[in-house]
Amino acid sequence: MKFFRILSCFIIFTFAVVLPTHAKDMVVKEPPKSLSQFYPPESKEPKWIQQMHKLSTHFGGVFINLKEKDFANVDKHADQLLEEYKKTSKMVPEWKDYFDIKAAEAFTQAAKTHDIAKAGKASGGLGKTCGKCHAEQEVSVWAQFHWPRFHKIKVTDPITEKEMGFDDYMSTISSSFKGVTVNFGEGQYGRSAKALKIFKSRFMEMKSTCSKCHTTDDVKLFYVGKIAESAFDNLAKELNAEKPNPGQFWKNVGLLGKTGCKHCHLTHRTASFIQETWEKE
Amino acid sequence: MKALKLSTRLLNLFTALACFAVAGIATAYFFINEKFEWIPQTVLELAREPDLLKRPDAKRCSDCHQAIYDSWKASRHAISWTSKTFIEASENRTKEKCLACHIPESVTGEKPSPRLDRRDEGIYCVSCHFRDNKMNGPYDLVAPAHPTFRNPEFVRSEFCGSCHQKTFKEWKNTGIDDTCQDCHMPRIKSRLTQKFPFSLLHKKKWVGNHKFLHGDLTEKNILMEAEFRNNYFTLRLLNKTVPHAVPTADNGDPRLYLYITFFNAAGEQVDQAKEILAPQQETALAFNKAVNFRYRLFDPVDHANVILKYQPAWSKEKQTIWEKLIRP
Numbered sequence: 001m002k003f004f005r006i007l008s009c010f011i012i013f014t015f016a017v018v019l020p021t022h023a024k025d026m027v028v029k030e031p032p033k034s035l036s037q038f039y040p041p042e043s044k045e046p047k048w049i050q051q052m053h054k055l056s057t058h059f060g061g062v063f064i065n066l067k068e069k070d071f072a073n074v075d076k077h078a079d080q081l082l083e084e085y086k087k088t089s090k091m092v093p094e095w096k097d098y099f100d101i102k103a104a105e106a107f108t109q110a111a112k113t114h115d116i117a118k119a120g121k122a123s124g125g126l127g128k129t130c131g132k133c134h135a136e137q138e139v140s141v142w143a144q145f146h147w148p149r150f151h152k153i154k155v156t157d158p159i160t161e162k163e164m165g166f167d168d169y170m171s172t173i174s175s176s177f178k179g180v181t182v183n184f185g186e187g188q189y190g191r192s193a194k195a196l197k198i199f200k201s202r203f204m205e206m207k208s209t210c211s212k213c214h215t216t217d218d219v220k221l222f223y224v225g226k227i228a229e230s231a232f233d234n235l236a237k238e239l240n241a242e243k244p245n246p247g248q249f250w251k252n253v254g255l256l257g258k259t260g261c262k263h264c265h266l267t268h269r270t271a272s273f274i275q276e277t278w279e280k281e
Numbered sequence: 282m283k284a285l286k287l288s289t290r291l292l293n294l295f296t297a298l299a300c301f302a303v304a305g306i307a308t309a310y311f312f313i314n315e316k317f318e319w320i321p322q323t324v325l326e327l328a329r330e331p332d333l334l335k336r337p338d339a340k341r342c343s344d345c346h347q348a349i350y351d352s353w354k355a356s357r358h359a360i361s362w363t364s365k366t367f368i369e370a371s372e373n374r375t376k377e378k379c380l381a382c383h384i385p386e387s388v389t390g391e392k393p394s395p396r397l398d399r400r401d402e403g404i405y406c407v408s409c410h411f412r413d414n415k416m417n418g419p420y421d422l423v424a425p426a427h428p429t430f431r432n433p434e435f436v437r438s439e440f441c442g443s444c445h446q447k448t449f450k451e452w453k454n455t456g457i458d459d460t461c462q463d464c465h466m467p468r469i470k471s472r473l474t475q476k477f478p479f480s481l482l483h484k485k486k487w488v489g490n491h492k493f494l495h496g497d498l499t500e501k502n503i504l505m506e507a508e509f510r511n512n513y514f515t516l517r518l519l520n521k522t523v524p525h526a527v528p529t530a531d532n533g534d535p536r537l538y539l540y541i542t543f544f545n546a547a548g549e550q551v552d553q554a555k556e557i558l559a560p561q562q563e564t565a566l567a568f569n570k571a572v573n574f575r576y577r578l579f580d581p582v583d584h585a586n587v588i589l590k591y592q593p594a595w596s597k598e599k600q601t602i603w604e605k606l607i608r609p
Contacts, residue, residue: 148372152372154369158555201557208561213376215532217563
């Protein structure tokens with residue numbers, strides 16, 4: 001299995017490098033409706049990916065066996081590749097133009113000559129069809145079928161104990177953060193300290209959301225881990241001090257804003273932006 | 282005279298038959314319970330019900346294991362796939378990472394893989410018991426209907442740890458001998474099957490409660506000490522009896538809420554505080570490790586009211602565990 005995974009990575013990499021799409025504008029269109037029958041919940045398994053693994057296995061199988069001069073298996077993989085490629089081309093009608101059956105047949109024939117150079121040359125035409133579709137569709141498919149929807153996650157605000165959507169929670173946490181910084185800027189340290197307590201409990205509540213998508217606790221070392229915790233401790237220390245040190249205060253605010261908010265946004269929000277655009281339409 | 286003789290004969294015949302029957306039943310009882318390894322395989326083959334080895338639903342097992350079925354049916358395991366809160370959290374079961382433990386193919390001591398059939402059954406009899414074409418279980422016994430296999434894993438915490446991975450680690454760290462089953466599947470002496478009259482041929486055995494009891498939390502489990510000193514109110518909680526964190530979870534989000542309200546001499550509320558003790562926030566109460574909370578008091582305080590509530594993973598309702606009034 002691992003071997004196939006490495007192999008598929010290799011093949012994708014090859015396509016990405018050898019067959020780039022040159023257009024500078026990238027359109028991230030919502031994937032066609034008929035694709036959803038190959039993903040949960042409509043399908044019990046991610047059938048489309050399984051189909052991709054078949055294509056990639058047989059494609060790779062041809063070359064590996066050519067090198068090993070195991071020609072019986074070259075022919076077997078070449079035939080299976082053609083068969084699976086044809087099958088794939090019928091799975092999503094909206095995508096049928098991405099497929100070039102002639103190129104696939106040409107590759108199968110070239111492979112069956114058992115001449116590695118010929119096969120290599122003929123693979124270009126077929127490989128291009130894989131690469132074009134990946135370049136144009138893979139991001140969309142990831143956003144649609146692999147990134148869970150943040151806005152479907154409900155969070156219970158620890159202060160009011162009201163349940164709210166993730167977006168609303170973000171707005172709430174954002175104004176709590178401002179409650180800390182604005183008051184500090186105005187020299188209202190007592191109020192800033194009070195706001196910090198509220199902000200901290202709202203911030204820590206975010207830890208409860210990770211397990212809605214992640215199944216290991218290790219991820220909590222990021223964004224909501226030790227760095228954030230010590231920034232909160234340092235902020236509290238400053239605010240309880242006789243004379244708070246603005247340099248220290250803003251340094252820790254910056255740390256929280258970067259590791260506690262921005263880093264999570266950079267890794268987790270991209271898909272949200274795409275999903276939101278689709279859902280608005 | 283003749284009639285009397287006939288009836289005596291009949292009586293004798295009946296007595297003889299009854300003796301044979303009793304002897305037969307006794308022999309069957311003896312073989313089934315004491316010397317089942319002597320029962321020839323061919324005889325067993327005749328009694329086998331082959332559909333039992335084709336991963337049937339739990340209802341099918343209830344044809345004989347009615348009592349166990351009834352408890353299982355009332356357990357969270359029976360609704361691990363259909364639970365509303367699970368469906369919501371897994372975004373209508375589309376998150377691939379979330380399926381394995383909620384619809385396991387087979388429990389083997391490692392994280393299971395998700396199965397494709399009978400998903401509505403959740404974590405059911407076959408998931409836990411059916412392995413290598415046999416019903417694995419804690420006993421060395423004979424079941425005419427299906428092959429069985431004594432598998433020592435069934436009485437070990439590792440078995441539950443296949444899925445309750447975090448809870449298992451917490452338990453392991455305590456060094457306590459009691460297993461998950463000891464507390465969550467308390468055993469009573471009873472019969473494994475309820476199919477009259479055949480079940481009577483099997484000796485009573487210890488049967489573990491398949492409701493997988495959650496256990497009630499009381500003030501015996503979570504001790505509290507509190508005191509007013511100088512301008513501070515300090516409070517200490519201790520999970521004294523439960524050999525894993527309280528609450529504990531893998532992907533669920535059960536919580537304890539601790540509410541503290543401060544009153545002045547006039548009985549007016551002057552301040553309040555709240556703590557959330559939850560595994561997902563890494564604030565749950567570890568076994569036998571006291572946790573301290575400290576609150577600074579700005580106004581004169583006459584007494585504090587402390588309430589501890591529990592909210593299970595699958596509910597928004599909180600249950601009060603205890604409530605206490607603390608005076609300086």
